[in-house]
Amino acid sequence: MTALPEDSVEKWKSEQASLKQKLVEGDTEEWQTAPGFKGLERVGGVDLSFIKGDDVNACSQLVVLSFPEMELMYEDSQMVTLSAPYVPGFLAFREVPCLLEALQRLERTQPNLLPQVVFVDGNGLFHYREFGVACHLGVLAGLPCVGVAKNLLQVQGVIRSEEHQSQIRALKKGGDSFPLKAASGRVLGEALRSSDSSTKPIYVSVGHRISLDTAVRLTHACCRFRVPEPIRQADMRSREYLRTHFPSADTCG
Template sequence: MAVLAVLQPLRKRLVAGATVVTIAVLLRPKLQRWWRRRRWAREQDRLATLVSFDDAPAVAALVSRLDASEPCVVAGVALVEDRRRAVAVAIAIELPSMKRIDGAVVPVATSLPYEPGYVGFRAAPFLARALGALKVDVAVALVRGHGFLHPRKFGVACHAGLVAGVPTCGVADSLLRVDGVDEAAIVSRARASLQLGEALPIVGASGIVWGAALRATVEPNFRPTYVSAGPGVSLATAVKLAVACRRYRVPEPVRLAELEGRVALRERVVD
């Protein structure tokens, strides 16, 4: 009995210690994710200060050629994934014909997880590499994802453009939560007021114009394409580029990038 009396407190301490260890093991992934997101958010805030959302000279020159219906080259880039692999794809097209003139597919090898709002850390280096692999010079690229339309004004389109050193803008199918923007209300307003090729501003509770909702299809119950500014590309120019590349809902060079990415994954062109 005396021995049991001595061992009982020790047993309780061991059980308590094991419980603490178990809790720590269970919480570790959540703590790691919390710390990673916090660190990435700070880095996005810093990088956003490096971005100018005005038209770069080369972009302004391209817009002038576009307005004059002169041939010009734009690119589209996208990250395409299946369950096991991913590729970054860049496609260059000529406007106004929308003829494909070049393309590049780059395998993605990263251990970083997918985190909504922080996709650039995972995707931007490979999107930039795909842009750099094009054999033609491009003055601007449309990126699958958001640019300025982001909680910290630094979505994947900004991240990719900054890494690549190429002016970029964002095009996306859905909105991130930012500044009280109500996507359902925007969709309703767009369907009620927009004609084909028109866009309406996306204004937050603060009064900031975060981006634009573009009508790119004729269907009455269409979903808008969300366009946003990026490094060296103003919102007005981003909308003009998206309209100029309009063939389906997704701007043509981005659509082609996604199609070719799916083909590359299916046919195991890259591993």
């Protein structure tokens, strides 16, 4: 973790606040409210993988899968050099530029394969200032986005308490969920048991142009295992790219 000058932090906060004004939390597409998500054909997933010990160079990955089959339609693996350090609450400034570039590259070259929704390995509204990486990417790309985190971000009064653990134990089957309610009473996301075989939940929140209910139902529909398939495939393929091009190195997501 790198400490940023205070003026840089304030600049990022200001930019987040400006972009947040463009955030749309509700459903905007017909497929989002259609039975069985009729009309949804392409779901995207993005992720970054690193060589252990190198937090600057990464493999930026975009995949597009068919829905509901979850078959690969498109993939893009690119080595990128990240210019911004990791600062909690500002992950988007580090990761979004290369992920946005991958989506724009696809739109230029094969616009018919552009995803109708993008799953992001990270949080959306469930964030310190209610504008995480999934919101940032969604607003800049102009696409519906869903944030899916594998670990709980302890933020706005949501903590890994005994009550939280009890709520997790009460999730009996795939599709069961409970709200992540901030101290203010605002629901920022949901903890979702994504499959019958996975007892550890994932944390789903709105990125852009989708409602929380739709985001949770769609996430569950895209899960074969614990993590939704678009993100799982992006993670697997970015790691495989690094293993192929840097065979002696260990990788991390």
